[in-house]
Amino acid sequence: MRPSLARVYRxxxxxxxxxHKPSFVAANxxxxxxxxxxxxxxxxxxxxxxxxQTPLFLRAASYxxxxxxxxxxxxxxxxxxxxxxxxxxDLDNGPDSTLLLRELNWLIxxxxxxxxxxxxxxxPTTEFTRTRVDSxxxxxxxxxxxxxxxxxxxxxxxxxxxxxxxxxxxxxxxLSVEDGVLVPRPExxxxxxxxxxxxxxxxxxxxxxxxxxxxxxxxxALAIAIGRLLGKHGRVIAxxxxxxxxxxxxxxxxxxxxxxxxxVRQGSWFEPLKDLEGKLGGIISNPPxxxxxxISGLQAEVGRHEPRLALDGGFNGMDDLLHICNGAASxxxxxxxxxxxxxxxxxxxxxxxxxxRNIKGSICNVSIVSDFAGIPRxxxxxxx
Ligand SMILES: C[S@@+](CC[C@H](N)C(=O)[O-])C[C@H]1O[C@@H](n2cnc3c(N)ncnc32)[C@H](O)[C@@H]1O
Numbered sequence: 001m002r003p004s005l006a007r008v009y010r011x012x013x014x015x016x017x018x019x020h021k022p023s024f025v026a027a028n029x030x031x032x033x034x035x036x037x038x039x040x041x042x043x044x045x046x047x048x049x050x051x052x053q054t055p056l057f058l059r060a061a062s063y064x065x066x067x068x069x070x071x072x073x074x075x076x077x078x079x080x081x082x083x084x085x086x087x088x089x090d091l092d093n094g095p096d097s098t099l100l101l102r103e104l105n106w107l108i109x110x111x112x113x114x115x116x117x118x119x120x121x122x123x124p125t126t127e128f129t130r131t132r133v134d135s136x137x138x139x140x141x142x143x144x145x146x147x148x149x150x151x152x153x154x155x156x157x158x159x160x161x162x163x164x165x166x167x168x169x170x171x172x173x174x175l176s177v178e179d180g181v182l183v184p185r186p187e188x189x190x191x192x193x194x195x196x197x198x199x200x201x202x203x204x205x206x207x208x209x210x211x212x213x214x215x216x217x218x219x220x221a222l223a224i225a226i227g228r229l230l231g232k233h234g235r236v237i238a239x240x241x242x243x244x245x246x247x248x249x250x251x252x253x254x255x256x257x258x259x260x261x262x263x264v265r266q267g268s269w270f271e272p273l274k275d276l277e278g279k280l281g282g283i284i285s286n287p288p289x290x291x292x293x294x295i296s297g298l299q300a301e302v303g304r305h306e307p308r309l310a311l312d313g314g315f316n317g318m319d320d321l322l323h324i325c326n327g328a329a330s331x332x333x334x335x336x337x338x339x340x341x342x343x344x345x346x347x348x349x350x351x352x353x354x355x356x357r358n359i360k361g362s363i364c365n366v367s368i369v370s371d372f373a374g375i376p377r378x379x380x381x382x383x384x
Contacts, residue, residue, distance in 0.1 A: 052251040053178040055167035061113035061139040068134055069144060077104055077151045084155060092299045094158065103154065103161045110165045111147060113139035158300035168219070175219045175252050180244030182310035184221035187371040188286050191339050192225040194369065194380055195284065198337045199229055207337060209233035210281025215269055215324055216240055218310060220249030220262065222284055227253075227261040234281075236262045239272045242309055269320070270327040283328050286341040287320035289313040317343055321351055329362040332383035338363075345376040352379060 065073075081100035088094030095103070142150070153159040162168045162183045168175050170184045171192060177183050199208050208231035214223035216239070223238035230236070238253075240246050246266045253262045265272035273280070290311045295303055302311070313319055321340060328338045342348050348368040355366055366381035 052176055052248045053166050055110075055174070055176050056107075056141055056165045057110040057167065059141040061141050063140040063143045064137045065140055065144040066134065067136045067138060070138055073144060073147055074104075074108075076148070080151065080155050088158075088300075092297075094299055094301065100155060104151070106161070107147075107151070107154075107165060111141045113141065158304060160301045160305055163305065170221050171225055173221065173224060173252075173256070175221055175224075176248055176255070177219050178244070178248060179305065180242065180307055181248045182218045182245075182306055184219055187373070187375075187377055188222065188341055189225075190369070190371055191222055191284055191286065191341065191378065192229070194339050194378065195226055195282065195337070196229055198282075204335070204337070206335070207281040210235075210333075210336075211276065211279060212236045212282040212284070213273060213276075213280050213331070214238045215283065215285040216287045216310075216320070217249045217264065218245050218286075220252040220264065222286065223249065223262045223264070224252060224256055224258060226282075226284065227258045228256070230261065234261070237273060237276075238262055238264045239267055239269065240264075241266070241268050242307065244307075245310075269323060270331055273331060277331055279333055280331050280336055281333060282337045282339075283324070283332060284339045285324050287313065287324055289317040289321055289341070289343045289347060291315065291317040291343075313343075316350075317347060318350055321347065322354060325351060325355060326359065329359040329383070334383055336383040337380070338382070339369075339378055339380045341378055342376075348376045348379050355379075355381070 223236045369378040371377035
């Protein structure tokens with residue numbers, strides 16, 4: 001198994017880290033099971049859910065190409081990646097050639113049916129072996145023309161690699177992602193550990209079988225991970241305003257056979273939870289928190305391609321955090337837990353001060369928790 005590799009997208013005061021582990025990690029697990037769309041639905045009866053994109057590595061290998069043609073593509077793709085050097089790093093902390101070449105290998109792994117067979121054989125030396133190699137075909141999950149198009153999009157248009165292959169590896173999950181849905185970040189993984197620690201405490205036993213909410217679920221990453229932690233009567237309601245996010249989260253919930261545990265609802269923050277005031281055992285959220293005027297300076301992969309709805313937190317990035325914080329005070333039941341992700345120390349302090357001034361009587365044990373990089377990232381606490 002290859003080690004996981006992280007890409008760091010930096011802009012001014014915040015860091016966005018992307019991670020892609022090769023899909024063969026998933027090959028040993030149940031993730032490579034077939035997916036059926038016919039029953040795709042959410043709890044919103046009027047919502048037209050479009051079919052999400054199937055991750056590349058799960059598609060049927062219904063294309064083929066000859067080895068010489070693939071070799072030509074590989075040479076072209078390698079030289080395009082190599083031509084980048086470190087120019088994008090200097091420009092906006094984008095990927096360098098080394099990272100792009102690594103991604104090229106991952107693209108090969110995801111799109112070739114049998115990536116263990118080297119598709120770039122040594123040049124044949126005799127007429128006989130040359131003829132054999134020239135006539136050899138490789139089964140692909142995507143056509144050769146599409147491979148050219150995808151790699152051009154990655155390098156020249158800066159389309160995030162996760163959108164190219166249609167998935168992201170996050171904790172022990174392989175989540176489908178596509179344009180219109182935020183790629184889940186490694187730092188958000190820690191929220192699952194924070195919840196896990198809370199659930200392990202005997203005094204919090206009631207929360208294990210309780211009702212949880214993941215507000216702004218995106219790909220459904222947090223809702224799915226928390227759903228897997230809960231006891232047999234526990235439930236998660238995952239909300240998002242974006243119809244694309246709702247479709248992708250619903251699809252991911254189905255892939256992990258959690259339809260009875262995770263209920264995906266479309267709507268703004270607490271609006272789809274109207275009937276649950278004072279009843280939630282936990283609320284988790286990674287809302288948009290980037291200040292509006294920072295968006296244009298983001299790394300192109302993020303600013304140009306990821307949905308603004310998932311990034312823009314208003315003037316100082318606090319609009320949604322404050323809204324969620326206020327709602328948590330009324331939607332959590334006594335002793336209910338909350339964990340919110342922020343942009344860093346400044347926003348953590350802002351949120352804690354706000355809680356102190358506005359909802360002090362309703363909450364307790366408020367803490368600021370750092371992420372794996374040591375950056376203060378999360379605000380956690382309990383309902384009184
Ligand atoms: C930073 S992304 C987080 C996505 C996911 N939870 C994750 O960690 O990968 C924020 C999410 O909030 C959603 N969102 C933005 N405004 C919203 C609103 N008013 N109500 C519900 N969700 C909203 C976005 O569509 C996006 O999916």
